[in-house]
Amino acid sequence: MSDSKQKEQLVKHLKGGEAFMPLEDFIDIISFEKLGERPHNLPYSFYELFYHIVYAQKDILEFSASQDYKRSKWPDDYWPNEQAPRTVEAWEKLKKDYFQDRERLKDFILDAENDLNQQVKNSENQTLLREILLVIEHTAYHTGQMIIILRLLGLYK
Numbered sequence: 204m205s206d207s208k209q210k211e212q213l214v215k216h217l218k219g220g221e222a223f224m225p226l227e228d229f230i231d232i233i234s235f236e237k238l239g240e241r242p243h244n245l246p247y248s249f250y251e252l253f254y255h256i257v258y259a260q261k262d263i264l265e266f267s268a269s270q271d272y273k274r275s276k277w278p279d280d281y282w283p284n285e286q287a288p289r290t291v292e293a294w295e296k297l298k299k300d301y302f303q304d305r306e307r308l309k310d311f312i313l314d315a316e317n318d319l320n321q322q323v324k325n326s327e328n329q330t331l332l333r334e335i336l337l338v339i340e341h342t343a344y345h346t347g348q349m350i351i352i353l354r355l356l357g358l359y360k
Contacts, residue, residue, distance in 0.1 A: 206319060213319075213332075214309050216339045223343035224350065226256075226301070232358050235294060239287025242355035249352045250294070252345045254283040257301045260338050264308050267323040267334045308338065 219225030230253070238250040247255075258281050265272045275281065288294040311317060312335060319332040353359035 207313075207315075209319060210312050213335050213339070214312055217305065217309060217312070217335065217342075219342070219346065223346045226253075226342075226346065229350065229353065229359065230298060232353055233356070235288075235291050237356055237358070238294065239285070240352075240356060241286065242352060245352065245355075247348070248286045249349055250285075250287050251283055252349050252352070253301070254297060255281055256342055256345050257297055257304070258282075259341055260301065260308065261304050263334050263338050264304055264311070266325045267331060268311050269324065272325040308335075 215221055219228075233249050239248045241248050258275075262275050262281070288297065312331075317331055319335075320330050323329055323331055323334055350359060
C-alpha cells in the first residue's frame, strides 16, 4: 500500500465513522445546561471528556509539528477545572478549536513532506504514525464514554 493511501485511511479514522461515531454526529445533542452533569456518580461530565479530547489532540499536534512546543503537566493541564463551561461562547469556542485542530492534523498527515515513519519534531523516538494512532485511539475511547453519558441522561438511544 502506498504511503498516500495509508495516510488517507488514517484521516478517515481520525474523523471517526470507521470504528467510532464522529463527534459532529452527536456533539450538539446535549443542551448547554446538561454539559456539566455527572450521571450515576461518574467521575466526569460530557464537557470534561470533550475538553480532555480537545486538549490531548492539540497537545499531540503541537508535539508532532510545532517548533515552539511546551510540555504540558499531566494530568492537571489535560482536564478542566470545572465540570461545565462557564458560558455558551466558551463551549462554542471549544468545539470550534477541536474541529480546527483536527483539520490541521489532517493537513499535516496528508502533507507529502511528512513521512509516517519519521520521528516527530519534539521526540527522540516517537513516529508520526504512532502519534496519529494515539489521537485516534484516545478520541475513540472517550467518544464511547460521551455516548454513554448521553444515554444515561436519556438523550441518545
